[in-house]
Amino acid sequence: MNVTTAVRGAIAASFLITSTSALSAVTKDQVVEHYADLAHAVFADARITAQxxxxxxxxxxxSPSEKGLADVKQAWLASRVPYQQTEVFRFGNxxxxxxxxxxxxxxxxxxxxDYVSADYQYELGNEGAQANIVANETLKIGATTLDVSTITPQAIADLNEVGGSEANVASGYHAIEFLLWGQDLNGTNAGAGERPYTDYVIGEGCTNGNCERRAEYLKAASALLVQDLEWMEKQWSASEKGNYRTELLADKADNGLRKMLFGMGSLSLGELAGERMKVALEANSTEDEHDCFSDNTHNSHYYNEQGIYNVYTGTYVRADGTLVDGPxxxxxxxxxxxxxxxEIQKQFDMARTQVRKLVTSAEQDNQYFDQLIASNNPQGNKLVNETIVALxxxxxxxxxxxxIVGIDSLSPDxxxxxF
Incomplete structure (x- = not known):
């Protein structure tokens, strides 16, 4: 059983338990405070799994080995489970x-x-699209020459959107994903990236060159990820003074509720149904699938949806199986x-069930998201479209x-x- 399957089982079991329990009358202030508690728990889990x-x-x-690389990939997949459930806090905050x-x-x-295939399709006009930081200690992007002789977390952070292009992403989960899996050269056919572990063997046995710098890049990107998550966890901590949590709870409860509901609606509509599904489906574009190197997109979508459900129900199953529950x-x-x-609960359950079908398609039918969006896959297209409709x-x-709770004109993004 893989880690995401195990976590989904824990989630399902916990909701069977909590569905029979009802809290006595709760206040809006209590709901907003518990929202902050949920955020702290899920960001803490994202930090723990990133570490x-x-x-x-x-x-x-x-000591690079094939098994070692497989273990790292599993750790990356595990880290995505809580992180994707944090995204509901993004919109509105x-x-x-x-x-x-x-x-x-x-x-x-x-x-x-890093290196890419000869037929690599990149964003037109992006002067940094083939800069290859791993292979070059200096980069010339437009009129600017950059010194990248030392790869550090700060150096990577500074390279994000270099040259003014949003496609120049140097850090984060997807940069690490690419460094672990490499490009997925299968298009809309079966298969994910197949980077060899020997890309990290120092000295004799190194494949594709620059193995030492590639290792430095991977370490720096990972360290930066942990640093960033540590900072955000503190923003929601009850033990920190003057942080974002303090600001949120000092505000009117209705403003907090609006942030909660706007975040849920915007992730459900504009982001998940729109940017993460509709764009990829209409363009039949594997470049627009979310976890495109690892073919983990079905899980990313599932846990985004789970995050929405968490905020609505006030529940969250932590990475260690502990249930967080409240107003x-x-x-x-x-x-x-x-x-x-x-009626609203039923609609939420229907949406979760529908998004879950993307996971079933991948894990049981071996039809992953990049295959579902292929132009010659009408049944796959139908499944994705039905999921968009449910969202x-x-x-x-x-x-x-x-x-119903007094928040008018929500207007999710x-x-x-x-639609």
Whole structure:
């Protein structure tokens, strides 16, 4: 059993338990405070699993082997489980949205980082698209010459969006993903990236050159990821003074509820249904799938949806299996309108079930997201489109819930998509 399957089992079991329990009357202030508790828990798990990934990377680099690389890949996959559940906090909380790009920006022109295939398709006009930091100690991008002789976390952070292109992503989960898997050269056919472990063998046995610098890059990118997550975890901690949590809880409860509901609706509609599914489906573009090197996109979508569900229900299953549970929007809705509460809950459950079908397609039918969006796969296209429709319907329920608890004109972000 892989790690994501095990976590999904724990999530399913916990909701069977909590679905029979109801809190006594809750207040809006309690709901917003518990929202901050949820955020702290999930960002803490993202930090913990990123540290475990960092340890795995260092172990692998000390003595590269095929098994070692496989272990690191599993650690990366495990780190994505909590992180994808943090994204619901991004929309509505500017501090998260402004920070998120350094950790999760995509799609990226991977030629900025390392070697790519001869037929590599990159963003037109991007002068950094084939800079290859691993192979070059100086980069010339436009009129600017950059010294990258030493690869450090700060140096990588400074290279994000170099040359003014958002496709120049030097750090974060997807940069690390590329350094572990390499390019997925299979298009819409089966298969993920197949980077050999020997790309990290120092000296004789090194493949594709620059193995020492590639290892330095991987270590620096991992260290930066941990640093960034440590900072964000503190922003939500009850034991820190003057942080974002303090600011959120000092504000009116209705403003906190609006942030919660806007975050849920915007991730459901503009981001997940739009940017992460609709764009890739309409363009039949594997470059636009989220975890495109590892073919982990189905899990990323699932845990994004899980994050939305977490905030609505006030529940979260931590990486160690511990259940976090408390006052929720669902409680507020039920206090106002029990019939509506049941209907909205049903819509959420339908959306989760539909997104879960993407996981089933990958794990049981060996049809991964990049295969589902192929132009010659009508059944796969239908599955993705039905998932988009379910997410749009879920967003309608989020808006309905907002109205019931007194938050009008929610207007979730559509990311300029029409549904």
């Amino acid at each position: 475990e990934l960092d340890t795995s990377i260092n172990t692998f680099l000390a 500017a501090i998260v949205d402004d920070w998120e790009g350094q950790l999760n920006a995509w799609p990226l022109d991977e030629g900025l980082i 929720s929007i669902a409680n507020l809705v039920e206090q106002k309108d029990k019939t509506a509460a049941k 749009v319907a879920q967003t309608g329920s989020i808006e309905r819930a907002a109205g 559509t990311a300029d998509h029409e």
